[in-house]
C-alpha cells in the first residue's frame with residue numbers, strides 16, 4: 408500500500424544520492440510538494456512527516472485547501488506552480504510565497520502593481536517553454552533574456568530564478584538537455600536558482616542544477632485525475 412512516509416524516505420535518499428553523484432550539497436535542493444488534487448488530510452500527513460513547502464496549481468484550490476483550519480500557518484511556504492490568470496492576481500499575490508509561472512511582461516507588471524498596493528515584495532520565477540511546445544505556457548528561449556531585463560525595474564518583484572516543464576518523455580535522460588539549457592540560460596543572465604524536475608525526472612534535474620523540485624506522484628501516489 409502507498410504510504411507517504413515511505414515515499415518521503417525514498418525521495419529523500421534519491422535526492423541525497425543524486426546530489427552526491429555530482430558533488431552538490433543536498434541542502435541547496437528544496438522539495439516542493441505538488442499537492443494539486445490532494446486532500447487536506449494528505450497534505451497534513453506530508454507535513455507531519457516533514458514536508459515544509461507545498462505547491463498548488465490553482466489559486467482557488469490552493470487558497471481553499473490551505474486556509475482550511477488555518478493549515479497555512481503550519482507550513483514554511485506555499486508556492487503557485489500552475490499558470491496565473493489575470494483575474495486571480497489579487498488573490499494570489501501575497502498569499503503564495505513564490506509564483507513559478509510568470510511568462511510575460513504584462514503579467515509581471517500586474518503582479519508588481521498588486522504587490523505595490525499591498526506594500527510587499529512578491530517573489531517570482533520566470534517560466535520558460537524550453538521545448539517550444541504549442542501546448543505549454545512559458546516564455547520562449549529567445550525572449551527570456553528580454554523578459555528578465557524588463558522585469559528588473561519592477562520594484563515590488565523579486566526575481567529568484569527560472570522554472571520549466573520539459574516535453575514529456577518516457578526516459579528521464581531525454582529531459583537532461585532541457586534542464587542543462589535552462590541552467591546555462593539562467594547563469595548567463597545572472598540567475599542561479601531553478602525550479603525543474605518532477606517525479607519522473609527529478610534525479611536528472613538535480614544533476615543539472617535544480618534547486619526546487621516539484622514532486623507530486625512520488626510523494627502522494629498516483630492522482631485519480
Ligand SMILES: *Cc1c(COP(=O)(O)O)cnc(C)c1O
Pocket residue numbers: 441443464488489572605606607621622623624625
Ligand atoms: C503536477 C505538477 C507537478 C508534479 O508532477 P508529478 O509528475 O506528479 O511529480 C510539477 N509541476 C507542475 C507544474 C505540475 O502541474
